[in-house]
Amino acid sequence: MSDISSLGDLTGKRVLVRSDLNVPLDGTDITDDGRIRASVPTIQQLSDAGARVVVTAHLGRPDGSPDPKYSLEPVVSRLSELLGRPVAFATDTVGASATETVAGLQDGDVAVLENVRFNDGETSKDDAVRGAFADQLAQLADAFVSDGFGVVHRKQASVYDVALRLPSAMGGLVAAEVDVLRRLTEQPERPYVVVLGGSKVSDKLGVIDNLIDKADKLLIGGGMVFTFLKAQGHEVGKSLLEADQLDTCTRYLTEAADRGVEIVLPSDVVVDTAFPSGDRQPEPRVVAASEIPADALGLDIGPESAAAFAAALADARTVFWNGPMGVFEVDAFAAGTRAVAEALTKVDGLSVVGGGDSAAAVRQLGFDEAAFGHISTGGGASLEFLEGKELPGIAVLERD
Numbered sequence: 001m002s003d004i005s006s007l008g009d010l011t012g013k014r015v016l017v018r019s020d021l022n023v024p025l026d027g028t029d030i031t032d033d034g035r036i037r038a039s040v041p042t043i044q045q046l047s048d049a050g051a052r053v054v055v056t057a058h059l060g061r062p063d064g065s066p067d068p069k070y071s072l073e074p075v076v077s078r079l080s081e082l083l084g085r086p087v088a089f090a091t092d093t094v095g096a097s098a099t100e101t102v103a104g105l106q107d108g109d110v111a112v113l114e115n116v117r118f119n120d121g122e123t124s125k126d127d128a129v130r131g132a133f134a135d136q137l138a139q140l141a142d143a144f145v146s147d148g149f150g151v152v153h154r155k156q157a158s159v160y161d162v163a164l165r166l167p168s169a170m171g172g173l174v175a176a177e178v179d180v181l182r183r184l185t186e187q188p189e190r191p192y193v194v195v196l197g198g199s200k201v202s203d204k205l206g207v208i209d210n211l212i213d214k215a216d217k218l219l220i221g222g223g224m225v226f227t228f229l230k231a232q233g234h235e236v237g238k239s240l241l242e243a244d245q246l247d248t249c250t251r252y253l254t255e256a257a258d259r260g261v262e263i264v265l266p267s268d269v270v271v272d273t274a275f276p277s278g279d280r281q282p283e284p285r286v287v288a289a290s291e292i293p294a295d296a297l298g299l300d301i302g303p304e305s306a307a308a309f310a311a312a313l314a315d316a317r318t319v320f321w322n323g324p325m326g327v328f329e330v331d332a333f334a335a336g337t338r339a340v341a342e343a344l345t346k347v348d349g350l351s352v353v354g355g356g357d358s359a360a361a362v363r364q365l366g367f368d369e370a371a372f373g374h375i376s377t378g379g380g381a382s383l384e385f386l387e388g389k390e391l392p393g394i395a396v397l398e399r400d
């Protein structure tokens, strides 16, 4: 696999780096800068090598056109602080501002292009549309470095197509993540427990199929719970629900039982009548998972479930956890996530936390990062890696 040294002397070369700078924001305040910090070493390495560094990244899921709410501008300020040097910011990705900003770089300088997902070519399913956008990105650089581990499972222009158009290399962050995750795929010590939660329900339901073959237990919390509960015939009120995945959930439950794999669902949940927002005081209530009122939505696993999940993790020798158990950003719905994080710190073996929000959660809840075996910057990417899937952003770097 080609690392940055394979690109030769970088002095004066324009190097496009795909980083994952998708950090949680409260307005324009960054609530956890973990992904920016994780991106710094590669950017610094390229700058030290005399390259003119052009960073491309996304923030959130805008609809393919500019939306100030998803601007990378606040991220650029933080990156500049962490690098200890000015960072130029282009207010578009491949337009006049980008061209001018890149042309103005001196050797060792760093620039960030505006959110790459402000362009519909980035995430298009049409190869030609994505390719045309990748052509424009490629024109801004002489070489490409893929360092956004959190997006290597996305077949997107700035992750995949641009690597077909420029001499390309893998950044140190992606290489380091892959090294650790490989340990989980190659004969993990058993019991091997996977904990899933979060809000990207449709992305993550799909991975369960393959994980049933690999893990001994699957603990399900977060927004994914409710599609399973509904599949079991329970009402879930206003909770997150993927109505078209009910049959899939039923099949998973049957398959897991057939193969002797335990899928553990919460027996109780913390509900409220509205999603937390603004000044509204949360009114958390614990109810049985089978009795979610019609006017309520589930926002955390309940205390009985948290204790059951901790017990299920107590004898694990390998654990992978992606996705908070609840809306941990609000204290009233953070207890389930806290309990799972606590249980992971006690694992006698390898414990890995993956995902932007999961990593943010353990830090925000005050856990010492050193208490975990590894904190990965990618949630969906880690899960797909553990499933044994080919990740487009890695495969494209490994092709002959």
Ligand SMILES: Nc1ncnc2c1ncn2[C@@H]1O[C@H](COP(=O)(O)OP(=O)(O)O)[C@@H](O)[C@H]1O
Pocket (backbone or CB within 6 Å): 197, 198, 199, 200, 201, 221, 222, 223, 224, 240, 298, 299, 300, 322, 323, 324, 325, 326, 327, 328, 329, 354, 355, 356, 357, 358, 359, 378, 379, 380
């Ligand atoms: N029951 C729930 N309903 C709605 N959102 C939830 C629920 N549980 C967790 N979440 C939200 O899931 C988000 C994180 O999900 P996700 O992006 O899938 O995780 P990660 O970034 O770790 O991969 C958090 O912002 C959290 O508030």
Ligand SMILES: O=C(OP(=O)(O)O)[C@H](O)COP(=O)(O)O
Pocket (backbone or CB within 6 Å): 020, 022, 060, 061, 150, 151, 154, 200, 354, 355, 356, 357, 377, 378, 379, 380, 381
């Ligand atoms: O936040 C991310 O992934 P994660 O929530 O799976 O950790 C990455 O930045 C990828 O974002 P995406 O899931 O919108 O493609």
